[in-house]
Amino acid sequence: MLSSTPDGHLDGLWTCHTLEKASSFLTSQRHPLSLYNFVGGQYIAPDNASAESSQRIDSYEPKTGRLIYTLPCTQPDAVEEAIKNAKAAFPSWSKTSRAERSAILRRVSELLQQNRELFAVWESIDQGKTLERARIEVDRAISNFSYFSTFILHEQTAARMVDGVALTYEHRSPAGVFALISPWNMPLYLLTWKIAPCLAFGCTAVAKPSEVTSMTAFLLGGIFQKAGVPPGVINIIFGDGATTGAALVASPLVNGVSFTGGTQTGIAIRRLTAHQIGKHLSLELGGKNPTLVFADSMDRLVRERTIRIAAMAAFENQGEICLCGSRIYVERSVHDDFVREFTAYVKDKYIVGKTVGAVASLQHYDKIRRYLELAVEEKATFHLGSAPPALQDNEPQGYWIEPIILTDVAKDSAIQIDEIFGPVVTITPFDGEDAAVQLANDSEYGLAAILLTTDGSRMRRVGEQLEAGLVWVNCWLVRELGTPFGGMKNSGTGREGGEHSRNVFTVVRTLHLPAY
Template sequence: MGRESPTPWYARACVADRVDDLWTCDTLDKATAFIKSHNGQISLRNFVGGQYRSPRNSSAESSQCINSFEPKTGRLICTLPCTQPDAVEDAIRSARSAFPTWSKTTRAERSAILRRVSELLQEHRELFAIWESIDQGKTLERARIEVDRAISNFSYFSTFILHEQTAARMVDGVALTYEHRSPAGVFALISPWNMPLYLLTWKIAPCLAFGCTAVAKPSEVTSMTAFLLGEIFQKAGVPPGVINIILGDGVTTGAALVASTLINGVSFTGGTQTGIAIRRLTAHQIGKHLSLELGGKNPTLVFADSMESSVRERTIRVAAMAAFENQGEICLCGSRVYVEKSVYQDFVREFTSYVKAKYIMGQTVGAVASLQHYDKIRRYLELAVEQKATFHLGSAPPALAQKEAQGYWVEPTILTDVAKDSAVQIDEIFGPVVTITPFETEEEAVQLANDSEYGLAAILLTTNGARMRRVGEQLEAGLVWINCWLVRELGTPFGGMKNSGTGREGGEHSRDVFTVVRTLHLPAF
């Protein structure tokens, strides 16, 4: 989802510092002081076999580490290992050793452990929110929301597995058939940098709930809260090896993880190009379960009736939230806004005024996640300048060098007069950038919305009940929100169409990912 922007890594020794003090940083002031006092000399370690440990690599590159920077300031926060293939295999073997026992634990036992994980996250909610905000660049308020969702992930699946159903059928009085599910095995769980804790736990919770074991790899850009999760799993009583967390980049660590023949399935959220690479790496492993939630360039359709006085404020608010929440770094953001021509000018004016007043850098808008991603967004905005797009808000930010960066700040940007074939209109920028384009008819609106290689989400703003169904059912998107955005019940299928991925997760759909089904036929006589 545009989330695979690289981060520089260097051949240097990782500092073997104790990081127990991270757990004392339950206020922003404490965490900031801790970072300053350590001057970037905080080292994160892998969590394998129920313990924190540095990877034992036989490779000559075993000392290579990745530097992780704070988006809001540009300063070095910590280093983390770039786990090499032999250490990746160690983690996979740990998960495989744990699988036979964990897969046979009762649902009640697994439920109790997941519930305890949820409770411990709740107890440390503010600490996780603080480190998530620092590590990713998002506002503290946004980070709290995402920690709450991570808590809900474990809570939801802890109860879901207690109320599962199966199907039984009679075959013309000859046989009784019934479906039996069992855990699929060891999974690679790979999550992106935009919502690190929330999306990682969205994978870990169902994986463990359905009796699988896992090796999880967070993004190298945002590994802090994944590192802290290991302590939560220890305290919750998760048996050693059931969940292993390894740190590293995609090219080295991630590729070794997904390609291993010891891995039975992959749940990945990230960029479409990385998803394609995973498909290629695993193409010969036919039985490997794949769930790939990939990129999005999502449309927001604004019909004239949604700009009537009684609902006007809601329309502007929902469209703005869908465009700029979390700096636009959410795969579900509506970055292509299409507005019915009769209200186009009014919408552009009021939308711009609302965003200018409500989305303020450093207050309600955080920094983008990395210097590399900052540069990506900057190049698209420079292209918009070259192509003479109209900037109603924002501008192309200046080029930065890491040593001089005071943070990766991109102000909310609203563009009109962007050509249909412009990369600004087509590509997933994954930042606080939105384009607004007029349309005349409902048919044109649907055509414009579907004119994309992606099909993850769409937002439909109208008061016409018939149109809600008529248009909503034509939009080529896995998730369609009508007069709202980002509202989701955890049992609903989550995933996209076209180049936005394959597979669905959530409730019974996650069960399909993490289990295998066999049908037993018993004679009826």
């Protein structure tokens, strides 16, 4: 069994391989659990005399509303100490052979595989998602380490001859210390999507998960210990964005930032680092993604597939995926049929408490509720679901919102424009390809788009016009880890994945050698 803390008081976390065992463990605790930072290869209990010990953040279980743990709101001096650990570890780690780094990453992947169900259980409890969805995301975290462990063994570089005068070649080296900041919707998957390439390419890091969902990041420390990751190579600290995150990204000792989260936070990061010209920035931000349903995709042979993909893209993980298709546009000739069949399918397949989890926090619940109250005020048509009731802080209960399907939503409504990030979709008719493309692109965001059609020419013709970093045709959420991941417009800057991640975590120089 892996150990979690110096005094071992959280070792019981590692025995919880079922939801029942985890619930029993939590119920047996007289007080909420207390998470520690992972710095320099070990868990650091806060000094009772320090500010750290008195400034803690409460974290609640979304399915019940009960307080299950607290975590430190890491203060700037402690943030800087974690960064210094990463800085001290960088010289030796950056010179470690690819084969050795590969072996350690493979070991991390294997240990995650061995503890797959345990991580899925805690991810489900901590974030509110279903256990089935959590398993999928743990598998993707396992793949992140596995993929980059082999990628670095097969890197290529460019070499060219200049008219027989000189040989030029590109040489890459690790960029330094990185701040890796991940969101609350897919906590383990998105955090490891950053940690795996960062370590693979020889960088060191200080990672900060969302304060809303920190449990699996906390458990990762034990995996890194067991895998033999050298102390200081990866440090995990907890806290909010205003205090901990801001101090982390602004530090002059940090050479780069990889962030996934809201657009407003991305803007804040750019402002904090504007004077640090050489700092690498990779920002994957918000999305308000369109799903385009053309009439041919409602033909008898593909009708079920169209409805299934549109529903999955709308409601998977309670709509709390930045790639969800929350604006559905349907060719007018099949609009009414689509609305009717889509509503029936969602009602049958996406059931609260079974295939739909709770949303991540009371704050997010209230945000979604306000948009649904606006939908009532604006006289939108609810084909499924309704505005949920207000919840009280002192009355523990789950943050449950049933799937919502809306029509008759104005083009300029905040419901149509803003990233709600919940189980809420709007359905709007369109006439012709040009109108479909115009509607799809009429957004400040440009992260993803879903195109549903059987016309091969249209797949290319429309797909190449959509202002989105990722376009899925007759499928959704399919990923090959070497392809570029990122968005256009206010959905971010930079790309990650395979060689694109290498661009984030390395610096390149061109050497010119005389040919004779």
